[in-house]
Amino acid sequence: MDDFSAKLQTYQNGKFSFLKLYSVVLKRSEEVCELTFLYPQTMEGIDDQTRREMLEFAMQNLNLASKIRVKFKKSFLDKRLLKKQILDFFVANFKSISAQLSDQQIEIFETENNVKIVLHLCSQVKEMYDNLFIKKQLLDELENSFIANFDIQEIDDEGYAIADEVPYVPIKVSAKKTLRYEVEPIKKLFGKDILPNPELIKNNTEPKSAVILFGTISGLTKRVFTVKNGKRKGEEKTYYTFNLNDGKTIECIYFCSKTNEKKCCALADGMPFLCLGDLKVGLSGKLTYYISSMTYAQIKTKPMDDEEDLSILDRAPVVKIEDYFDHEQSNIFSKSEKSYREPVATNDIVVYDLETTGLDPETCEIIEIGAIKIEKGTITKKFSTFVKPKSPIPADASRINHITDDMVEDAPKIEDVIVDFYNFCDGCYISGYNNTDFDNKFLKKAGQKVGLKFSNPNLDVLILARAARLRVNNFKLITVATALGVDLTNAHRAYNDAFATAKVLLKLHEIE
Structure with missing residues (x-):
């Protein structure tokens, strides 16, 4: 809405x-x-x-x-109503704080331009308030319920310290700061409202409760089991297993209640979700994410790693980013503007393809990068460059991609190109055709050599094409592109393959 x-x-x-x-x-x-x-x-x-x-x-x-x-x-901007709304918010969402909060600790001042709310909190409650990122949620609650601009201020006030008879367990903060980034919730699928500040999957290696993670789904499988004991013996229960990927992957499981079965029909490979759940050692012996809540979301700020050397991002670019112009896309007299399903509709996506000297990212090199940027369903920019390898290009590779040593002789080195491509992908999903099993491995290897980590959420168009159940003999890019009416000329050249893949991605998400 x-x-x-x-x-x-x-x-x-x-x-x-x-x-x-x-x-x-x-x-x-x-x-x-x-x-x-x-x-x-x-x-x-x-x-x-x-x-x-x-x-x-x-x-x-x-x-x-x-x-x-x-x-x-x-x-009505009645102060009593505002205080009641604030107290009700804490009762519904943060009972541990609501027990320590009264209307006497809430002051409301109306000015010409906004309504200022002052919360008097003792240091212990304020610690909980800050660690749970409550301010933004409270602002959203008030702005959705009243017509006004609100400003919330928190004041440390030990006059409202927690009474001695009320037990308090301080929040444990690890010596190393938990790395988080920001996503934008779009629509709750089921469960509780989730704070839009997930952790990186790779930083969670031990069992832990109430963990917030974000990533794209792959390998989604619906399963059914029969209850063997208890009052519900003999009943069939549904559960889902899948992988969640934010650059690293974790196995997930969700035991679906009957009331959520229809909602779970919206789950599909390639879709991005913000999740809340517990990390436990599963039956497989691996750390497994037991999910309780899911919200469809989009990335807002790129996950940053504390080990990244961001100083290299200040280098002068070696690749010129070009604007993309398409007559059909820009025609104001076209019959109708195309609409797309998520995640294409509201996200920025870089669709890319690589040409390499071989298949092994440990021993082979990137010799061409081609990419297309899609911004909320519209192709806007293109990135295309040769890359000069350290070793001569093998004849077998040249026969496939038609790239020779002469063509890359004056090209920039991968150490410089990968920085430009990192910046090009900033804040975007990355996508490709079978990029999960091939291109991403080369990309991450090249990034690691200069201290950059590509942890963008991933969309593999091959997985999406298979999920669409297209009537094709095989799922090669040229076969899928032809079936969807997408032209693929000069295949096995990075930019052309990336452009065709971007068109296929749009076709698969187009609302007819």
Whole structure:
């Protein structure tokens, strides 16, 4: 509904900018979608003309089969209501803090531009508050419930220290700071709301509770087992197994309740999810991620590793990044703008291909990198360069990719090219055709030599093509591309293969 809210704010030069979408409820018994809007407390009410216009606006901008009903609710900025909303938020989400918080510790000041909220917290409670990243969640809660701009300030106040009779277990902070990065939640699949600050999978090597991880799914398998003991003996239960990948991979398992079975139909290989769960030693003897909550999400800031030497990123670039122009893509008179499913719709993706001197990343070298950047469904930039290897190109490799020693004689070295490509991929998914088993291994090896680690979430188009169950004799790139109407000329050249793979990725995610 974010697009709908954005359109509402700009409709007829902000005619309805005073309204805020509060809730969307689908009432199946009445076959009605009910939209509730907030309006400022300074207004007496919503007149009939505005009600009719809002209904027409909703019907035009929401492609729904059900009927639409609009309702309006006055947003009262009463201090008692605000305090109650804040206390209810902590009760619902952070009971350990709510037990130590009263309305006397909440001060509210209204100014011309915003509402300032001051929370008086003792040092122990503030430690919990900070470690759990509560401020952003509370701001979201208030801004979704009221029409106002909020500013929250926390003050250390030992006058509200926890009473001696209340047991308190301090949060243990390891000597080494937990490395986290930021993702943007899009839609909760099941379970609890999850803080959008996952850890890197590679940093979790021991059993641990309440771990937040993010990555793309692969190897998704649905399984069924029969309960052998207890009250539910004989019942069939469903569970899912898959791998979660953020540059490193961990085995995952989710035991699905009956109420979540339909929701889990949305799971698919290649999709990115923010997860909450426990790390335990599984039946296989390996560390396994037992998932309890999942939210569809997109990457917001690239995972950074504390071992990366980022000073090399200041080098002058050796590869020129070119803008991509496509007449069909840019034609304002085209019949309709194409729409895409996630993760293509709201993410930036670099689709790349490598040409190498052989198949072994330990002994062979990269001699060409070609890549396409897709920004929210639109191809925007291209990256293409030869790379000069340290050893002559074997004749067998030249016969396949048609790249000779003369062609790479004046090309930049991989140590410089890989830095430019690292920057090109910053904040993006990386994607390719069978890149999981081939290209990514060369890419990571080249990055390691200069102290860079490609830990971007991965989308393998070969896996996605197989999941789409295309009617093809094989899943070679040229076969899949032809089946989808994508032209592949000069195959086995990096840029051409990357371009064709990008087109296939878009076709597989296109909403018809």
